[in-house]
Structure formats: structure tokens, C-alpha cells
Amino acid sequence: xxxxxxxCLALLATASFLSGPTSPAAAQPAPKAATKPAxxxxxxxxxxxxxxxxxxxxxxxxxxxxxxxxxxxxxxxDAGYIYVNIDDTWEGERDADGLLHTNSKFPDMxxxxxxxxxxxxxxxxxxxxxxxxxxxYAASLGxxxxxxxxxADWGIDYLKYDLCSFRGDVMDKEAPGDKPxxxxxxxxxxxxxxxxxxxxxxxxxxxxxxxxxxxxxxWAPALGGNLWRTTGDINPRWDRIYAILSQQDGLAKYAGPGxxxxxxxxxxxxxxxxxxxxxxxFAMWAMLASPLLAGNDLPNMKPEIKAILTNSDVIxxxxxxxxxxxxxxxxxxEVEVWTRPLSGGALAIAVLAAGDTRYxxxxxxxxxxxxxxxxxxxxQDLKTGQPITLTxxxxxxxxxxxxxxxxxxxxxxxxxHPVSKKWDVAC
Numbered sequence: 001x002x003x004x005x006x007x008c009l010a011l012l013a014t015a016s017f018l019s020g021p022t023s024p025a026a027a028q029p030a031p032k033a034a035t036k037p038a039x040x041x042x043x044x045x046x047x048x049x050x051x052x053x054x055x056x057x058x059x060x061x062x063x064x065x066x067x068x069x070x071x072x073x074x075x076x077x078d079a080g081y082i083y084v085n086i087d088d089t090w091e092g093e094r095d096a097d098g099l100l101h102t103n104s105k106f107p108d109m110x111x112x113x114x115x116x117x118x119x120x121x122x123x124x125x126x127x128x129x130x131x132x133x134x135x136x137y138a139a140s141l142g143x144x145x146x147x148x149x150x151x152a153d154w155g156i157d158y159l160k161y162d163l164c165s166f167r168g169d170v171m172d173k174e175a176p177g178d179k180p181x182x183x184x185x186x187x188x189x190x191x192x193x194x195x196x197x198x199x200x201x202x203x204x205x206x207x208x209x210x211x212x213x214x215x216x217x218x219w220a221p222a223l224g225g226n227l228w229r230t231t232g233d234i235n236p237r238w239d240r241i242y243a244i245l246s247q248q249d250g251l252a253k254y255a256g257p258g259x260x261x262x263x264x265x266x267x268x269x270x271x272x273x274x275x276x277x278x279x280x281x282f283a284m285w286a287m288l289a290s291p292l293l294a295g296n297d298l299p300n301m302k303p304e305i306k307a308i309l310t311n312s313d314v315i316x317x318x319x320x321x322x323x324x325x326x327x328x329x330x331x332x333x334e335v336e337v338w339t340r341p342l343s344g345g346a347l348a349i350a351v352l353a354a355g356d357t358r359y360x361x362x363x364x365x366x367x368x369x370x371x372x373x374x375x376x377x378x379x380q381d382l383k384t385g386q387p388i389t390l391t392x393x394x395x396x397x398x399x400x401x402x403x404x405x406x407x408x409x410x411x412x413x414x415x416x417h418p419v420s421k422k423w424d425v426a427c
Contacts, residue, residue, distance in 0.1 A: 048083025053295025236271025
């Protein structure tokens with residue numbers, strides 16, 4: 001059997017073996033009651049919607065309320081999207097006491113937060129360690145504790161902290177031409193806000209946005225970072241999405257409950273991405289245990305885009321409680337195979353056609369043996385419900401598609417449980 005695809009994703013579950021005692025166990029004293037551990041902030045990758053990719057600097061209070069309404073109405077809340085994040089341009093001016101006020105687009109942030117919370121959702125906000133945000137609005141330099149307390153008083157649940165003007169305001173001025181010294185200044189700035197957030201006593205997700213500088217994944221968790229951007233900004237073009245994806249390989253060991261690599265927000269439903277590119281983008285971000293922050297036009301979302309964003313099987317991979325990120329297992333020219341361990345002994349597998357020059361005359365052959373799998377693997381298509389059998393060296397045909405934006409690609413998601421010999425595959 002030959003599968004036509006541009007990206008295949010699969011789940012594997014191995015059997016676990018329990019061995020009982022060979023002789024009666026001696027009586028043991030009753031265990032002491034364990035202290036319940038504090039809940040982990042961002043125990044799984046945050047899911048939600050961010051205003052920037054669709055509204056940019058035009059976002060208003062009304063837009064955020066509508067986004068909350070639409071997350072509920074579209075079923076995205078039920079699928080796991082709970083954060084409604086306001087990006088830049090909400091800020092007004094500081095008063096004589098240094099208190100930052102909202103601008104006219106956001107007349108009452110506390111009331112807005114209460115509205116979002118009333119929908120069973122959470123709310124996020126944006127700032128930066130410099131004097132100004134990327135959009136030129138007031139940021140938090142010299143007001144970190146004051147701003148953190150304000151966020152907590154408003155009921156904010158998530159802070160995106162964007163480096164922006166801190167580069168010119170502090171790094172270039174205090175350490176001109178000295179990159180190591182500039183990096184130390186940057187780290188100290190993020191540490192200061194991390195401590196300020198922790199001091200509020202409110203669990204606020206701390207999202208570092210400094211483009212992956214100075215191996216942020218190595219130091220962000222220690223200062224309270226729950227996620228950190230690993231690259232520069234994303235845009236809705238496949239070549240940029242794939243470039244960001246490629247840079248995630250090797251970062252898996254830094255991801256886990258409470259601390260996640262962030263390859264940037266989702267562009268699903270934006271720009272001129274084909275349906276297959278949207279699907280591949282979403283599926284691979286799930287493989288990466290990435291935060292899933294949509295940024296599309298919610299009230300005008302096409303059914304096929306909604307189907308991608310609410311695919312429960314793909315979301316289950318992203319939200320798997322083990323929190324391991326996918327790694328690239330091997331590649332064959334432009335075709336890549338990624339794997340991700342999941343809880344319960346499962347394993348997710350993705351086969352991605354990164355280009356469009358593989359044809360049916362010489363299709364890609366999936367080498368199950370290189371993944372430690374042997375013999376036919378029976379399964380089921382998660383979209384069609386049809387059974388499928390995967391075999392070693394099975395050809396997967398990579399089709400070429402003519403699209404205006406970039407080559408056509410498709411993702412497939414599948415799940416395998418050797419105990420029951422069942423695959424679940426979504427093509």
C-alpha cells in the first residue's frame with residue numbers, strides 16, 4: 001500500500017511490564033501523608049489566542065471581548081484554548097506616581113479581565129524591559145515591581161515580555177560593543193521581572209520574547225520563565241515556518257512541564273498558506289510541545305481551519321503530560337522523520353516533506369526498523385476512520401502541488417498501541 005502525503009505524524013505506545021514480589025512482603029508501616037506539591041504554572045504548553053497576528057496595533061477592548069466570546073462559540077475553549085492575550089498597544093502614560101494607565105482603547109483593564117474570566121478563560125498582557133515597547137508604548141524599565149503588582153491586581157494570568165527598546169535603552173548604552181556584557185544586562189532584566197511576578201503571589205505565566213539570544217533555554221527556567229522564544233518572528237509563509245522548525249532540533253532537553261521552547265505563535269489561517277501547509281504547521285508545533293497560540297480571524301474562521309485548530313488528537317500530542325519535545329530522528333533528502341516520546345510509553349512520529357521535489361517515481365520509504373519497529377502495524381485513519389496497515393519500507397508518495405505562496409504540503413497524525421496492535425492515523 002502506498003500513502004500519499006507531505007507530512008505524516010504517528011503515535012507509538014509500548015507495553016509496560018510489572019513484576020510482582022516472589023515472596024510475601026514484610027509488613028510495612030503506614031506511609032506518612034505526603035505534602036501536596038504546589039501546582040506547576042504552565043504544566044503543559046499554554047494554549048490560547050494572541051491579538052498581534054490579526055489585529056497588530058489596532059486591537060481594542062471590544063476586540064478582546066469578542067475574541068473571548070468566539071473562543072467559546074467556536075469550541076476552541078473546549079479544545080483547550082484558554083488564554084486571550086493582548087499584545088502591544090494597550091498602554092497609555094504613567095502618572096506622577098509612576099502608575100501606568102491604559103490608553104483609550106482599553107478603558108478598564110480590570111473589567112476586561114473580569115469579563116474574560118467570566119467565560120472560563122484567562123487573560124494575558126504584553127510589556128518589555130525597556131522604556132518603550134516595540135510599538136513605541138510605555139514599557140516597564142524602572143517599574144517592574146509596580147507593573148507586576150498592577151497586573152496581579154487586574155487579574156492578569158500571562159505576561160509576554162518583549163526585549164524591544166531595552167537593546168538601545170540599556171544594552172547599547174551601558175555596554176557598547178561588548179556582547180557578553182550586553183547579554184548579562186539582558187538576563188538581569190528578565191530576572192528582575194521574573195522575581196517581581198513571583199512576589200505578587202499570583203500564578204502568572206512568564207513568556208520571554210528576546211528571539212532566542214544567548215541560549216535563553218539554558219537560563220530562562222531558573223529565573224521563572226515558563227516559555228521563551230527560540231528564534232525571530234514568524235510570518236505566514238512556509239519557508240519561514242520551516243526555517244523556525246529546523247532550528248528547534250536539539251532543544252528537546254530544555255522543554256518540560258513549566259518550561260517550554262516557544263517557536264512563536266501559530267499562523268494557521270493567516271496569509272496565503274495552503275490548507276496542507278496550515279495542517280503541517282499545526283501538527284509540527286504540536287510535535288514540538290510548543291505553546292499553541294492562535295492568531296487568526298476567529299469570527300470568520302473557515303471550517304477547515306477550525307478543524308485543524310481543534311483536532312483533538314493533535315492537541316493531545318501537544319498537551320501530553322510527559323512534556324517531551326520531538327527530535328529529528330533521521331532524514332532522507334528533503335524528507336524528515338521526527339519522534340516524540342509520550343506518556344504511557346507512547347511515541348509520536350512525524351514524517352515531513354520539507355520540499356516539493358519528491359515524486360511518485362521515487363517515493364520516500366518509511367524505515368520502521370530505524371525507529372525500532374518490526375512487522376506490520378495496523379491502524380486507523382483519524383480523519384476517515386478507515387483502517388490502515390504500515391509496513392517497513394512502505395512507500396509514502398510526496399506529491400507536488402502548484403500553489404501561489406509556496407509548495408503544497410500535508411501533515412498526518414497517527415497513533416499506535418502495540419498492546420492492541422492499533423494505529424490511529426490522521427491524513
